[in-house]
Amino acid sequence: MSKYWSKIVQNIEPYTPGEQPRDKRYIKLNTNENPYPPSPRVMAAIKNAADETLRLYPDPTCRELRSVVGRYYNVHEDQVFVGNGSDELLAFAFQAFxxxxxxxLFPDISYSFYPVYAQLYNIHHELVPLEDDFSIPVEMFFKDNGGVIFPNPNAPTAKAISEQAVASILKHNMDRVVIVDEAYIDFGGESVVKLIKEFPNLLVIQTLSKSRSLAGLRIGLAFGHADLIEGLNRIKNSFNSYTVDRLALAGAAAAVEDDVYFRETTSKIIKTRDHVAGQMRELGFTVTDSKANFIFVSHPEYYAGTLYQQLRSRGILVRYFNRPRIDNFLRVSIGTDQEMNLFVKAVKEILSGV
Amino acid sequence: MSKYWSKIVQNIEPYTPGEQPRDKRYIKLNTNENPYPPSPRVMAAIKNAADETLRLYPDPTCRELRSVVGRYYNVHEDQVFVGNGSDELLAFAFQAFxxxxxxxLFPDISYSFYPVYAQLYNIHHELVPLEDDFSIPVEMFFKDNGGVIFPNPNAPTAKAISEQAVASILKHNMDRVVIVDEAYIDFGGESVVKLIKEFPNLLVIQTLSKSRSLAGLRIGLAFGHADLIEGLNRIKNSFNSYTVDRLALAGAAAAVEDDVYFRETTSKIIKTRDHVAGQMRELGFTVTDSKANFIFVSHPEYYAGTLYQQLRSRGILVRYFNRPRIDNFLRVSIGTDQEMNLFVKAVKEILSGV
Structure with a gap:
């Protein structure tokens, strides 16, 4: 605590990102990174962009990338916004809408950054309790409110709701903005990007960090009616006109354009995920129906906090949230088949007391 | 205007970045970019970092870059903060302090983003009028206030104040934070980074966009007592944990390490600036004493708004601010000698009615 801190800084409880220990090499299954490298076209595009033009500001409107993204998702470039990772987009959206x-309203078990944004921007919020099986109770979002945000698939539960369910939430909230955070949508969920043409109150947020293997490049995308995109631009241009650098712009466009590579790697992850989920169930774990690049697991007889520690001491990092309702769960990112075999082997050994 | 916009978005007047027209090639003297490319070591470092590790999040603490910066500036790495351009740092600092x-308090003629931040974060502000010759009236910052911010050298006036003058402002404001925005310090001003050891209320903000030719990479630096840096981190981690990507981290470290190149290019710009300032004075312009990579000029008989338009139609972009007190001035970024010769030639032609 410092006397120089503003009241906001004094009171805020910042978000805690997944640990990045440096004491030794770990199998990192704790931050939902993609185990496969980005498309080779990304690296080529970045090397090509690393030239003397770095002396010049990037295009603050990100127009070329928005054009590539618009063509890929079949929306107009004025319905696309590019940010420095989806977290920046979420922060802008909280301020803009x-x-x-x-x-x-947002779920009680959800992305733990939402309450931080709410506190930072002085937005009141009400938690909507998930069902016992972590399903999102769609009807609970029909009541009067100041706006809605939820991830689909949800994090860290990994469970998704259907396009129809999202549409019903949108229909019951035509006078305020509904933000659907699709950070994990490419691993089996149904994206509602196409619904932006029908619902002027819908903002969809995606990221290139997970399904395009670009956590290190920091690119988030938002989709919505041009009015909503203009709202985001007004906040951005009151904060930092140039949030996305030239290299990230070039790399992101190449990533979106390499659809074949994207489909191959996401398919591999889905296949590995479903295989590991089956193995975990055989070991007695409860495993939610995952549509994400991670699984959310709980063992009836083995405390998750202990399992997390034991895995860590064996060089395997997973994410443990010491929070109500989920304090006996682990979130395990899907790595390569080899990494997941080592993970399952370690779990087996721990459970059998080896 | 949209019914979905928050009250903030409805009322804010965003910052307007310098124009980036695409209709033809211009000599760009309007956004204070460096005319020389970044150090070749920057491009090499970026190409080296453009590998499969892009799938992994960057280090959210930017530790390696802070360590390089700390060694260069002779401060501890805990006294350094890295942001996505100095605009992001300024936004964080407004919220944090x-x-x-x-x-x-800030000068009435100054960086036009300050009043935007004040509006975005609901901070009241009072403008301190510059003297008639655009000097900063140091004593005016001695009165009771909620904090102080000013650029040194000031923008767009290009005039600097001495280390001693900054120290006197710091001494009169020991109970609140004084932010010295040194975006242009490397072109002849006296940096007060060393004063952070003496003044716990001092935050110095710099950027790699100008003197290190890296506007396209988005790297800003802040220096201050570890308590102030922690305040910035608390805001950052409540907004976006990973604001600086892997490529920018690598390129920035290489730029700071190549001190020889940095000194060569900044010296060239200073030499060109002083030469052009002399030429402009010979043409009858008032030219402020510039310690920046731009000059601020006014002609007693030729209206700046017209001159701006005439230069634009000849393919030369400079910055014109249609604002009180400076509506007969132009801000002209310093380009290469060749670019500045073309600029001076065009001005001569316009003044002589060619």
């Missing part, structure tokens, strides 16, 4: 006063 | 209530 939510007000102090009537509370916004 | 200023409160609604007692007004903060």
């Amino acid at each position: 939510f007000n102090p006063g009537k509370p916004i | 200023f409160n609604p209530g007692k007004p903060i």
Whole structure:
């Protein structure tokens, strides 16, 4: 605590990113990174962009990338916004569309950055409790509110809701913005990007960090009616006109354009995930129906906090959240088949007391 | 205007970055970019970093870069903060150190992003009028206030104040934070980075965009007591844990390490600036004493707005601010000698009615 800190800094509880220990090499299954490298076209595009033009500001409107993204998703470039990772987009969206006063709604078990944004921007919020099986209770979002945000698939539960379910939430909230955070959508969920043409209140947020293997490049995308995109631009241009650098712009366009590579790697991850989920169930774990690049698992007889520690001491990092309702669960990112074999082997050994 | 916009978005007047027209090739003297390419070591470092590790998140603490920066500036790495351009740092600093209530102070003619931040974060501010010759009236910052921010050298006036003058402002504001925005310090001003050891209320902000030719990479630096840096980190980790990508981290470290190149290019710009300033004075212009990589000029008989338009139609972009007190001035970034010769030639032709 410092006397120089503003009231906001004094009171805020910042988000805690997954640990990045440096004491030794770990099998990192704790931050939902993609185990496969980005498309080779990304590296080529970046090397090509690493020239003397770095002395010049990037295009603050990210127009070329928005054009590539628009063509890929079949939307107009004015319906696309590019940010420095999806976290920046979420922060902009909280400022652009939510007000102090009537509370916004989001699930009680969800991305733990949402309550931090709410606190940072003085937005009241109300938690919507998930069902016992972690399903999202769609009807609970039909009541009066100041806005809605939820991840689909949800994190860390990994469970998804259907396009139809999202549409029903949108229909019951035509007077306020509904943000659907699709960070993990490419691993089996149904994206609602196409619904932006039908619903002027819909903002969809995606990221290139997971399915395009570009966590290190920091690119997030938002899709919505041009009015919503303009709202995001007004916040961005009151914060930092140039949030995305030239190399990230070039690399991101190459990633979106290499659809074959994208489909190959996401398919591999889905296949590995479903295989590991089956193995974990055989070991007695409860495993939610994952549509993400991670699984969410719990053992009835083996405390998750202990399992996390034991895995860590064996050089395997997973994510443990010491929070109500999920304190006996682990979130395990899907790595390569080889990494997941080592993970399952380690779990077996721990459970059998080896 | 959209009914979905928050009250903030409805009321804010965003910052307007310098124009980036695409209709033809211009001599760009309008956004204070460096005319020389970045150090060749930057490009090499980026190409080296463009590998499969892009699938992994960057180090959210930017530790290696902070260590390189700390060694260069002779401060501890805990006294260094890295952001996505100095604009992001300024936004974080407004949130971290200023409160609604007692007004903060900044010059009436200054970086036009400051009032935007003040509006975005609901910070009251009071403008301190510059002297008629655009000098900063140091004593005016001695009165009670909620915080102080000013650029040194100032923008767009290009004038600098001495280390001693900054120290006197710091001494009169020991109970609140004084932010010295040194975006242009490397072109002849006296940096106060060394004063962070003496003044716990001092935050110095710099950028690699200008003197290190890296506007396209988005790297800003902040220096201050570890408590202030922690305040910035608390805001950052409540906004976006990973604001600086892997390529920018690698390129920035290489840029800071190539001190010889840095000194060569900044010296060339200073030499060109002083030469052009002399030429402009010979043409009858008032030219402020510039310590930046731009000059601020006014002609008693030729209206700046017209001159801006005439230069533009000849393919030369400079910056014109249609604002009180400076509406007869142009801000002209320093390009290569060749570019500046073309600029001076065009000005001569316009003045003589050719």
